[in-house]
Amino acid sequence: MKRPTISEIAARAGVSIGAVSYALNGRPGVSAETRRRILRIADEIGWRPSVAARSLSGSRAHSVGLVIARPADTLGAEPFFMRFIAGLEGQLSRQHIGLLLQVVDDHPAAIEAMRRCWAERRVDGMILTDLWTEDTRIPVVEQLGIPAVLVGGPRAESRLPSVWTDDTEAVTAAVDYLVALGHRRIARVAGLPALEHTQVRISAFRAAVHAHDLPEPQVVETDYTWEAGVRATRTLLSRRDRPTAVMYDNDVMAAAALNVAQEMSLAVPDDLSVVAGDDSQLCVLVRPALTALARDIQAYGVHTAQVMMDVVDGRSPSSQPDQPTSLVVRASTAGPG
Amino acid sequence: MKRPTISEIAARAGVSIGAVSYALNGRPGVSAETRRRILRIADEIGWRPSVAARSLSGSRAHSVGLVIARPADTLGAEPFFMRFIAGLEGQLSRQHIGLLLQVVDDHPAAIEAMRRCWAERRVDGMILTDLWTEDTRIPVVEQLGIPAVLVGGPRAESRLPSVWTDDTEAVTAAVDYLVALGHRRIARVAGLPALEHTQVRISAFRAAVHAHDLPEPQVVETDYTWEAGVRATRTLLSRRDRPTAVMYDNDVMAAAALNVAQEMSLAVPDDLSVVAGDDSQLCVLVRPALTALARDIQAYGVHTAQVMMDVVDGRSPSSQPDQPTSLVVRASTAGPG
DNA sequence: CTGAAAGCGCTTACAG
């Protein structure tokens, strides 16, 4: 199947290829009549400009990159990425920007992937997710001059624009809600300590607890897995002054908590209130259904795409918060027995 | 940040750009000494060939496309895609092939996306997933001459190579297992009727049941959602001759069945055995843990990437089965009370 | 308003 080129249109329309280019790009220099004719022919033969040719002359790749740095086996359990990608890609494709996706194991591999991708001119910019408190990718991106958007942040050490969720507000609201129910011993099962948002949420959690004049709370750091959730919950619930409410940094660990509570003959929510850090199908599918912090992840992807396009187009967008997170109250929370 | 080009290498090495190209591509025409020098310089300045330039002269895009046609909100719940993509992309990147990902709502949109992508020469081939019994994408891909791999299949009406899972074998093994436990009334809660594999699995299920001289089984078609699982299970369990075992086409519906059984005061597995059609974290996280059909989805992605590369390189691979599915027995199945 | 031409960064026959 021969894919048509601009010369074929030029030949059919009886004009130069320059004229065709002007017509197709909506630039002045062709009469309205000629332009119409050219557009009609292009449409008829199903012509689309070769991105390679456009990239070469226009020095724009018309694609952006997303390098996900996670062990592949943990990716499936995490509904975040597919939703985020759905929003991101949907918005990018509206501007005819492609999304080049890469999946690697860790940050060194991510750096290598970005470096290569950029050197090959495959992308006009990169999107960085899962930011670490100390993130080796950021200085590399800055040094290479790669236009980029940080998903999470903003960060003191970098001027890269970011799109972030206000975790402080979300965690504070959740603590306030639990305190209003009457809880005084609230613990937190946090996510990966290396992740920036884990630390932000822990700080917010501690601050919120202190603001209510409650004693220093227990905080356990984990790797988000079911097993970690089980272990952390067992530890917390075995203490003499066991918490009456626990906030988990994701949905899987909160679900694990339900099983542990059952094992230990603690009723949820009467003996133990459980709050999940992500809302997902899992939250409504376990019993009792989990109270959770919910946000529109697809919209987060759309928002990120918009900022990415602003960056690529040189509009130097500022860092901006995404929509606020809301607390969805279900059956796993109540006042302490 | 100026990205270096081949001319810079040529200048530094004091040779023509042609010589540089030959050296870098491992073709004859340069002395070993010169080649080494050129390679060293390229490496030092971090040079990588511009894909745009390579595409334009070599008529290869060095990328393949995956257009996922699903409503975005159902994507997150489905661990399949991220795992499949992780395997697919990992293997492609080993050959320096990019993965262009698109997410659309339905087949007309998928066709439009593929048509555009191909006309713009963004990709050398496309990967088609979630095949329908009547799939409008396939004739379009064939007519446009797009190199493609079908994930699922193979199909009588198309000569496109496919990589598929032997669902017949998997479903038959599961039925045999349930029959061996002593079940005689086995029902099936199937997935989306439009999907080819739904029909393949239903046929295999009926055939396996008949092979054991059991009465015609109940089969309910669904859309894979929790709600559909609840409804189907209620319907099946309300019958006078209710089944003692039900096979579900995914994990979410099987989990839903556990809740319905509890509502109806039926014990799992004593009164009802439940088999999940996909293995996932969810299966081990509900109580009782679900017996499930399991396969290595990441490996499926790797396999698909290999076939895709064979297609792109003109090696005309044949359709080939992926690894067999295995039955992972957990706590949700037992002999009928 | 239109055409001819250079150039983007490569690859690849074709002379030497």
Next chain:
DNA sequence: CTGAAAGCGCTTACAG
């Protein structure tokens, strides 16, 4: 073994 040149399909100043 090496160099000069054409060409891939576009965009974009630059003349007319």
